[in-house]
Amino acid sequence: MSTVAIGAESATALARPWRRFWARVLDYWLLIFPVGFLTGMVMGSISVELLLWLQKPMSNLIVNWCLSPLVMLLEGLIYGWLGTTPGKWLLGVQLLTVNGQRPTRGQYLRRQIDVYIFGLGAWLPLVSLLTTLYQYGKVRDGQAAGYDQGKFEVRATRLSLVRLVCTVLILVGMMAVNGYFKQEARESHRSYTSGGPWTNKLTGREITIPSGWSHQQSKNQDKQDVDMFFHPDAGIYAVFAREAIPGQFELEDYASAWIRATSGSMSLYVSSEGDTIEGQPALVVLGSVARDKSQKVHATLLKRNGAVWRVVLIGTAGVAPDRAEALKLRQALFSSVP
Numbered sequence: 450m451s452t453v454a455i456g457a458e459s460a461t462a463l464a465r466p467w468r469r470f471w472a473r474v475l476d477y478w479l480l481i482f483p484v485g486f487l488t489g490m491v492m493g494s495i496s497v498e499l500l501l502w503l504q505k506p507m508s509n510l511i512v513n514w515c516l517s518p519l520v521m522l523l524e525g526l527i528y529g530w531l532g533t534t535p536g537k538w539l540l541g542v543q544l545l546t547v548n549g550q551r552p553t554r555g556q557y558l559r560r561q562i563d564v565y566i567f568g569l570g571a572w573l574p575l576v577s578l579l580t581t582l583y584q585y586g587k588v589r590d591g592q593a594a595g596y597d598q599g600k601f602e603v604r605a606t607r608l609s610l611v612r613l614v615c616t617v618l619i620l621v622g623m624m625a626v627n628g629y630f631k632q633e634a635r636e637s638h639r640s641y642t643s644g645g646p647w648t649n650k651l652t653g654r655e656i657t658i659p660s661g662w663s664h665q666q667s668k669n670q671d672k673q674d675v676d677m678f679f680h681p682d683a684g685i686y687a688v689f690a691r692e693a694i695p696g697q698f699e700l701e702d703y704a705s706a707w708i709r710a711t712s713g714s715m716s717l718y719v720s721s722e723g724d725t726i727e728g729q730p731a732l733v734v735l736g737s738v739a740r741d742k743s744q745k746v747h748a749t750l751l752k753r754n755g756a757v758w759r760v761v762l763i764g765t766a767g768v769a770p771d772r773a774e775a776l777k778l779r780q781a782l783f784s785s786v787p
Contacts, residue, residue, distance in 0.1 A: 464542050464605035466588045471620065475536030478623045480520045485513060497744065497765045501686060504663040504679035506638040509630075517572050521561045529554030539616050541606035547599065563596035637663050649785035650674075651691055656785045659777050662687075678782075683774045684765040689782045693756045700752045704732050707750070707759075714739055715746055726751050726783050738763065747771040749779060751786065758786050 493500040502508055528534050532551060546552055568584050570576035584594045639645055644660040662678045675690040694703050708717045717736035724731045731751045738744035743766040751758045760779045762770035
């Protein structure tokens with residue numbers, strides 16, 4: 450039974466299909482965004498392999514599909530607590546039993562299962578379209594949806610202007626957020642499959658990132674801006690960052706200080722074999738991730754104009770980080786440094 454009753458207005462008219470549709474869309478979006486975000490954080494913290502997989506095109510669709518039953522379960526729990534859901538409350542939609550009573554939490558959760566299977570077709574392509582059209586036709590003709598037949602009625606109150614305006618504003622905002630994420634996904638997919646432009650925000654130089662890589666901007670534990678690149682197929686990710694150094698610091702001094710500063714997360718040492726980046730000497734630092742020695746590290750340090758630029762390549766368990774794909778990215782990233 451509900452513990453909090455919200456908006457207990459009298460609803461006499463059967464809810465029309467579109468009122469029901471937008472109420473469900475609103476409830477789903479309000480939950481899938483935070484649940485999806487938290488799930489991504491948890492998956493990324495479990496293993497590097499999962500973190501890399503999340504960067505692959507279509508992985509977000511797979512995650513959202515797997516999360517949809519959980520979202521509907523959470524919606525049922527919210528209903529059991531509040532006696533309604535945000536979308537239903539805002540759009541004046543009320544679910545009642547055929548006897549005119551508010552459903553119990555158990556009844557609502559069982560209905561959620563029926564909605565998921567018979568109303569949404571478990572979000573399976575084509576199946577979902579067919580089940581949605583079938584249920585829409587029944588509700589449009591003034592009948593109960595198939596999963597409500599003989600069990601529930603969905604009724605609606607008169608929708609005030611304030612609620613209508615709030616609903617439109619919220620939905621427009623959510624559509625904008627959803628559109629932004631979809632555009633980001635399209636750009637990531639395009640970059641992943643064929644490469645694409647990337648601009649170093651610190652230098653303003655635009656370069657072309659090789660195909661197979663996706664990009665994210667983040668901050669490290671020292672609150673420094675870093676650019677992260679992921680290659681799921683190769684099992685490698687890269688961190689590109691810049692750090693200003695005192696004028697008297699040489700590259701070797703910086704390397705020693707950096708190795709000490711990162712000793713809690715990586716076990717590193719300066720390689721006896723140096724490297725050359727665009728005609729300038731660079732230091733190569735090798736090692737492994739402290740908590741997993743099978744994750745090897747290959748870092749390149751380059752001093753330019755009072756700062757050190759570093760490209761840190763890290764491979765998943767057993768993967769050499771200095772594979773051709775990673776070295777090609779390293780070359781492209783250093784070309785963005787004047």
